Amino acid sequence: MNTQNGKFQIISGEYYSQDPKPFLYKRLIKINTSTGEAWVLNSKVGKNGELRTWLPLENSER
Numbered sequence: 286m287n288t289q290n291g292k293f294q295i296i297s298g299e300y301y302s303q304d305p306k307p308f309l310y311k312r313l314i315k316i317n318t319s320t321g322e323a324w325v326l327n328s329k330v331g332k333n334g335e336l337r338t339w340l341p342l343e344n345s346e347r
Contacts, residue, residue, distance in 0.1 A: 292319055315339060 298314045301307040313326040324339040 292317060294318055298325070314342070 294316045296314050296316065298312050300310055300312075302310060315324045315326070317323070323342040325342055327338050327340045329336050329338070
C-alpha cells in the first residue's frame with residue numbers, strides 16, 4: 286500500500302440554504318490534491334447515534 290503525505294486537504298465550507306429565510310450551513314470538505322476529487326462530510330443521527338459519512342461532490346463542469 287502506497288501512502289502519500291499531503292495528498293488530502295480538509296477545509297471548512299459555508300453556504301446558505303435556498304429557503305425563504307436562508308440558513309448558513311457549515312461543512313467539512315476533503316480534497317484530493319492529486320486528482321481534484323472532493324467529498325463533503327455528512328452527519329446523520331440515527332437510533333445508534335451519529336453516523337458520519339464522506340459523500341462525493343460532483344463536478345458541475347460537463
